[in-house]
Amino acid sequence: MAVYKRNYAPYSGRLTSRWPRFFILTRYSYARLFQSRFLMLLISLCLVYPLGCIAFVYLSHNASFLRLINFRGTELLSIDGRFFYTFCVVQGNLACLLTAFTAPALVSPDIVNGGMQLYLCRPFSRAEYVLGKLTGLFLLLSLVTWVPGLLIFVIKSSLAGWGFVRAMDWLAGGLLLGLVIWVLLLSLTALAVSAWVKWKNAAGALLLGIYYIGAGFGTAVNAVFHTNLGSLINLNHVMYVVWADLLRYDNGSETPLRHACVVLVLASALCLWLLSRRVRGFEVVK
């Protein structure tokens, strides 16, 4: 179909492999997301704390700096489970904020404008659609969570030597697993909310409500019924329990790990079910 001929002709070139096609959605989502200066500013702000941590780790091994502040102890700040637990809490909450600003624009425009049938009338399944959108959000949130976390660990290891790596290798695994679970949960929740709530502002507010108003609601349930089951409504708290266990840090929570794991599995399953109800090529009007 050459432009100068202006007549219809079929395509006879090669076709791409099927499995990486979901990345196309990720790529186009990024192209749209990164047009926003506000988002770039928000991502930069999310990286302030990790950069501070990196600087601190570097300086705590810098002899000139230690002499300058007249430090005589063995370690300025121990890089252990507590350090990374705090890192997870700070970056996890910032990731939640970042999700509330970016995710509402991911699925709802496709549903509102009827674009879903255009995606799904091609050799492209609903699972690939969700995977494409999920990957976009996962990579973005990874940039402010486990990637800088592991970078801090690597920098500390390079400065402290193999002894630190051998003694603390579980820390890197726990950090990676804990933050990947959080990022996946945030991404799934955000996609489900975006699929069901049409207005971007309302979707963002609902997302923040799920994570922060849920905390208040859970505390109220605990106080009224004299139980600690209300904490299970609070997804932030549930995640803190998982992080504390993975990073071998006692955060004082009475919620058992298995309860937290069940809540995470149920929340993820609910999000997937909500997505499966909305991500469809057709809609039955009752």
Added chain:
Amino acid sequence: MQPVIELSGLSVRFGKRPILKGLTTTLSARTIGLLGPNGAGKSTLIQTLLGFCPVSGGTARVLGHDIRRDKSSVRAIVGYMPENDALIANMSAVSFVRMMGELSGLPSSAALERAHEALFYVGLGEARYRALGTYSLGMRQLAKLAQAIVHGPRLLILDEPTNGLDPPARRRMIRLIREMRDSGCVHLVLCSHLLRDVEETCQEVLILKDGQIVHHCDLEKEHQANRRFVDLEAVGNTQGLVEELAALGCECTPGSSGRFHMTVPDGFELRQLYGIAARRDLQLRRVSYRRDTLEDIFLKAMEN
């Protein structure tokens, strides 16, 4: 000739409500018109062929691919232009069509090239860098057509392509459909309420009513073999006229105020009608002679 669409007892239910009731037929023409009143099941049939609606019984084949087993293969060879608004508002037309091409399996550079070509082909070449949200209704229809043809499908399904178009835009759309038909590279399924659009572009017509096939015809053959009609308006004594015309082989339906609708047999000549009028001293105020149109076929199918 390979059948384009084969339906074998295809049934679809939404809950307990049957929408398509055991459709069985074979469609083989280059352009196929899908007709029926609202709620007949036309859009459901299209969406079932695309694998959107779950099949409750039977099956269908699109260019030899089973829609239940080879859903992905069917979607790879089909281009679909939906009836309602289906766009991503904040994308430019060229990005949108390119993305759709890539999702169909075209490499990125080829998709970009084809996106430009498709947009030029449908007449949006000058507006291809504008955001789709700023397009008029007619331009949106053309953008939907561009995304449907960007990957060079073997079967193009157009659901109400002339919906909301002004007369020049409608003519342009019909011309594009004819051009694609005449290129011989693509089969077309045209779903429309506008019988004129179907009559101008389609070779085969399937009429649905209440989820069932009420008529299936080859328009070419139907035009060759169809019956002729005479609409008559007479003043005077028309008693016994129906019987007299029936004796000549005419099916005559009396209307109000001396009006008659006649279906005339082969070999009937209007001179015979004038002869009867002269004998009965009837004044013929109006005699209009015409052949069967798609509208007649459609209305007859609806009556049945």
